[in-house]
Amino acid sequence: MDRIPILRMGPFLLVTIQVDLYDRLALTLESDLVQMVNKTGARGVLIDISAVEIVDSFMGRIIGNIASMSKILDAETVVVGMQPAVAITLIELGLPLKGVYTALNVERGMQLLRSMIDLDEDQDEDEETDE
Amino acid sequence: MSLSISKILQKRKSSVLEKWIQNQLSDEGLRDDLISNDELRASSEELVDILATNLNDTNIEDANSEDFEPVLEIIAGISLTRARQGFSPRETGLFVMGLKDAILSVLQEEMQEDPTSLFRESMKMIKLMDNFSIITFETFIKGREEVILRQTDEIAEISTPVIRVWDGILALPIIGTLDSARTQVVMENLLQEIVQTGSSLAILDISGVPAVDSLVAQHIIKTVSATRLMGAECIISGIRPEIAQTVVHLGIDLSTIITKATLASALKYAFSILKLEVRKTQKEKTTLL
Incomplete structure (x- = not known):
């Protein structure tokens, strides 16, 4: 059975979706990703969907689910490289993907994740010094 | 044998044209800012010519007859250009109506002795010219609509630059x-x-x-x-x-x-x-x- 590879890059997980996501593949990705976040203790998940040209409401929901699940496991999700047509479709479907961070490309996505993690750590330090 | 309207028209073509142009020039609403007298004369002459050539005793009662196609073409052309030049519907309408008046007054001169046939022929002529006026209006409005559509497209194109x-x-x-x-x-x-x-x-x-x-x-x-x-x-x-x-x-x-x-x-x-x-x-x- 097909699986979408999940790559580990330091504290982050990188997923690039290169094929059209059919429902079962998306569900497998969801469970694999959550397992992986749990196992590696990753702080961020970066999903590159620049090659995805067709989405439906199910796919939109899966992305939303992944973001919420990762959030519970203390990891932020960034979706990068969304095609204009995909963005318009998701909006027309009424799925603005609340709680999901977005970036134009992988590079900026990584930057965003790093800045978020840095911010968290800074806050932790601040709290410690306060005490 | 009573005189037929087509023969009269052919015979008195130039006097019809003169009367018509006289009518138009004497009209207070003449838009000499939009169209010159020469142009007016040229387009009037063309229309009278074509009408005289194509009108005969059989087709006078049928404005949709194929014989009138060249006439309609000219009328449509005139009203389209007038719509673009910014003439009002009234002015364009009066242009064709004026021809009717001119023809009728010539008819009157020619058929003074025979009121019955004058009436009959006049009615036919009025019907025919009324049909032409309606066509004039239709094409005039079509011309205006084209202008509006073009402007709408232009606005849509120019207004979304990134x-x-x-x-x-x-x-x-x-x-x-x-x-x-x-x-x-x-x-x-x-x-x-x-x-x-x-x-x-x-x-x-x-x-x-x-x-x-x-x-x-x-x-x-x-x-x-x-x-x-x-x-x-x-x-x-x-x-x-x-x-x-x-x-x-x-x-x-x-x-x-x-x-x-x-x-x-x-x-x-x-x-x-x-x-x-x-x-x-x-x-x-x-x-x-």
Whole structure:
């Protein structure tokens, strides 16, 4: 059975979706990703969907689910490289993907994740010094 | 044998033309600013010529007869050009009606001795010319509609440019009402440009939008959400006080969107996000001369 590879890059997980996501593949990705976040203790998940040209409401929901699940496991999700047509479709479907961070490309996505993690750590330090 | 109208017309063609032109020239509403006397004479002469050639005793009662096609062509051509030149419907209508008057008065002169046939022939002629007038109006209105359609297309084309105001900042001034079709075009243009330039900020300036109702607000929110999905941020600028009032009165929630009063303040905000700074240079530049 097909699986979408999940790559580990330091504290982050990188997923690039290169094929059209059919429902079962998306569900497998969801469970694999959550397992992986749990196992590696990753702080961020970066999903590159620049090659995805067709989405439906199910796919939109899966992305939303992944973001919420990762959030519970203390990891932020960034979706990068969304095609204009995909963005318009998701909006027309009424799925603005609340709680999901977005970036134009992988590079900026990584930057965003790093800045978020840095911010968290800074806050932790601040709290410690306060005490 | 009573005189037939077509023969009379052929025989007295030049006097019909003279009368008609006289009529038109003496009319107070003559638009000599739009059309010169020579042009007027040329087009009148052409029409009278063609009418005299094609009119005969059989087709006089049938305005749809194929014989009149060249006549209709000329009438249509005249009314189309007049519609574009900016003549009023009344002036265009009077142009063809004037021909009727001219022909009728010539008929009267020719058939003075025979009132019965004068009446009969006149009725036929009036019917025919009325048909021609209707066709004139139809083509005139068609010409006007073409002008309107062309202008609508032009407005739609010119009003959705995406401008790159800075490296990584796009601006999109919207002029005119935002309906669904235009939102679609605006959204597609904007998202396409974001991908192409890799810009992370877009400013949507709505100072040219005359009114914002709940539908327009909906469209704006959609555009902003789509931009966010792409990974860019969208700032709305150019919100006039009246628009702010309507938006609040309608109960539209724009709190999730970054809004600025002017394009300048939106640009300033964009600079601050990109950690750019605009400042005066300390040193006077040494200029030649």
